[in-house]
Every structure is written in structure tokens, then in C-alpha cells.
Amino acid sequence: MERTLYCAVCLLGLFIVVLSQQCDNGPPLLNVFCGRGPSRQDCPSGYFCNIDPTDRFAVCCPERAPPIAT
8 A cells, every 4th residue: 555645844833745655554644733833733633743753744634444334
């Protein structure tokens, strides 16, 4: 399974989204910066903050994969 990262970075009050690889359990929550810094936000319930070791990104990833429809 290929993973896609949506890296949200706040710059001058605007969120910039960059594509890369990231969350294992589905797409990250968009427009939430949960990383280090003064404009950070907590991830909502059901998500965790995944911060890159080199601080390139911080995104809220789902805690578990969504159920498969049958």
C-alpha cells in the first residue's frame, strides 16, 4: 500500500500542503498543524500527531484504519 503525506505548514496565516509519504492508517487530517511551534493545535479524538524526526512535517494521522465496507 502506498502512503501519501499531506504536510500542513502555516506560513503567514495560510496553510501550505505538500505531498509526500506518511500516515499508515488512512489520509491525514488537513489544515491542522500539530507539530512544534506557537501555532500548533492538538489533534482531535481518533487522531495522533505524527512529527517527522527531522521536523519536516507534523500531521494528524488516524489512530486506526477505517472499517472496510461489506
